[in-house]
Amino acid sequence: MAAAPTILERPQRWDAAFDADMTDADVERLLATAPFSAMDAEKFPKRTPLREILRNDTRILKFRKGEIIVRQGDYGTSAFLILNGASRIVLKPDLAPSLLGRQAPGKKGIFRTLAQLWNGSRPPETFSRSQLQQAAGLGARQTQKDVRVFLQDLPRILSEHRTDTMTAGDLFGEIGALSRMPRAATIFADTDDAELLEIRWQGLRDLMKYSDALRTHVNKIYRERALASYLRATPMFQHLTKEQLDRVAEQVEFATYGDYDWSGEYKRLAQAGTVRPEKEPVIVQEGDYPNGIVLLRAGFARLSQKFGGGERTLNYIGAGHHYGLREIAHNWRHKDAPVNFKFSLRAIGYTHLLIVPTRVMEEIVLPSLPKSDLPPPLEIVKDDLDSPPHAEKGVRENVGVEVLEFLTENRFFNGTASMVIDLDRCTRCDDCVRACASTHDNNPRFLRHGPTTGSLMVANACMHCADPVCMIGCPTGAIHRESFAGQVVINPDTCIGCKACFNNCPYDAIRMVEIRDKNGEFMVDQEMKPITKATKCDLCVESYGGPSCERACPHGALTRLNLNNLDALSKWLKL
DSSP: OOOOOOOOOOOOTTTSSTTTTTOOHHHHHHTTTTTTGGGGGGGSOSSSHHHHHHHSSEEEEEEEBBBBBTTTTTTOSEEEEEEEEEEEEEEEEEGGGGGOOOOOOOOHHHHHHHHHGGGGGTTTTTTOGGGGGGOEEEEEEOOOOOOOEEOHHHOHHHSSSEEEETTTTEEEHHHHHHHHOOOOSSSESSSTEEEEEEEHHHHHHHHHOOOHHHHHHHHHIIIIIHHHHHTSGGGTTSSOOOOHHHHHHOOOEEEEOOOHHHHHHHHHHHHHOOOGGGOOEEOOTTTTTTEEEEEEEEEEEEEEEEEHHHHHHEEETTOOOOESSHHHOOOOOOOOSSSOOEEEEEEEEEEEEEEEEHIIIIIIHHHSGGGSSSSSOOTTTTGGTOTTOOOOTTHHHHOHHHHHHHHHHTTTGBSEEEEEEEETTOOOOHHHHHHHHTTTTOOOBSSSOOOEETTTTESSOOOOOOOGGGGGTTTSSSEEEESSSSSEEEEEOOOOOOOOOHOTTTTTTEEEEEBBBBTTTTOOTTTOOOOOEEEOOOTTTTTTTTTTTHHHHSSOEEEEEOOOOOHHHHHHHHH
């Protein structure tokens, strides 16, 4: 007789509230505060009422003067509404890295480089007491729930930097929260009674969905602050006049697809062996009429084509790429022989899009483009119809469908400097590991192990992702980019071992290590628990000549590649 099935309550959206301590009184206070007081609660569906959004997707935070609320360059998943007090935004110049908990960029000098020769005998992961002290100019305060970092010398900062004040009712952080782009500026509390409402992205999304006023307000801010500069930097719009560009910006549509918290979900699916491409949200369906060009603002998308009873991956495209220009340009020039989309586009993980309607492209953009910038008519490239855009001729054949699926299913396209190893050439000599250890004071920063397909391995080393979800939630700013779109590094002096980056990384590229003193003894806290810090590959950012692992390989079996560049991978595989 079969065993009775286990009956469980279906998981719900608000099983885990943003702040379990949010009270009825807090919710009533928010409902009486703008902009929520002006929202029509009847427009919200019964499954996601306004009251429950405020109860479960927000939390009230209090800051003291000088405490950092958001840092420039950090990745955040929430927006902030000032309830009381004031905050101050740093405009120009940017704050020094040391004031944000980061290490200043720089290369090793001759003496530090030579010191690597005798540092091999020192115990691993050693720290001095001075390295565990807070950086000058910064202070830290432990609250019941988190760590607050504050600027100590505010008068000097205010005298050397141009700033602006924000007061009750001001909203900030919404652009970074919805598009998962880096914070554009540093904002800190300007009064001791600063009180802010933090709204996590799910709640902000729903509030905008059912509140016309809030959606209009956020979209207006997005168009003014981010959209115009993004369009100006995109080649196909650079020939437009300011008036034309403004007309295009007015018509741009915003869209998001996929799971914002894709890293954690991907980890669970990968462990269960259930990562399925057909479950990815469809952005563009093969065969549909091209009603607009799709610009990827953030995230990644899979380009595929029908094949047998399913689909095969042809390519994947990331932030900065677009899809649909070829078909729209063809239809504009050949109105008597229109074509539909040749491929399907699916969101992988989380994808934030801008869509420029076909009418706008035909009336404003395409007439302004030089003929040399227009894609060739589809009749001329008929033999290339099955080849995806953004891939040079022969790339798909050299890389192979199996490798494409491997890279896509493991989300390796996210890596801008992935460690790729050809196992046919690799002799397992471990020269790469020894070189890494020597460069980092006897502390290797990667594992020569990882997922494989055929003879190709992607090692468990930091890939310095285009979408670095590891940076989300770091309380001290210890994990950060060396520069915009540069290496992702960890400042060991300000890392507090909270494991936020370790838990967020979907590639197992970050390790938590127990640190020691110079005598090799483990350092412990007041409760006699080991002190841990996060470590990972920093791409030898302080060394001249590039990654030491790559330079040390005697057989050319290891390289660091941007796996969003299939042409580079194809050329390396052919060596």
